[in-house]
Amino acid sequence: MSGRPSKIVIATVAVFVTLLGMMAVVVGLLFDEPTALHGGAIALIVGVCGFVVMLNVADKRDA
Numbered sequence: 764m765s766g767r768p769s770k771i772v773i774a775t776v777a778v779f780v781t782l783l784g785m786m787a788v789v790v791g792l793l794f795d796e797p798t799a800l801h802g803g804a805i806a807l808i809v810g811v812c813g814f815v816v817m818l819n820v821a822d823k824r825d826a
Contacts, residue, residue, distance in 0.1 A: 774817035781810030 787803025790796065 770817045774814050777810045777813035777817060779810075780806055781814065784808075784810055 784803045784806030787799050787806060789803075791798070791800025791803055
């Protein structure tokens with residue numbers, strides 16, 4: 764039970780990284796900034812993967 768809250772916290776951080784990545788992608792597209800676009804895309808992918816992995820690992824251990 765002690766490992767579960769830390770996974771939820773990491774999943775929450777991953778969601779905020781995803782939101783930050785989405786914002787960076789939009790800024791990169793609007794202002795034609797390739798660095799913001801690429802960095803935002805990487806943050807978006809990492810955030811989504813982190814969120815999915817953390818919730819799947821927690822789900823498999825509970826079952």
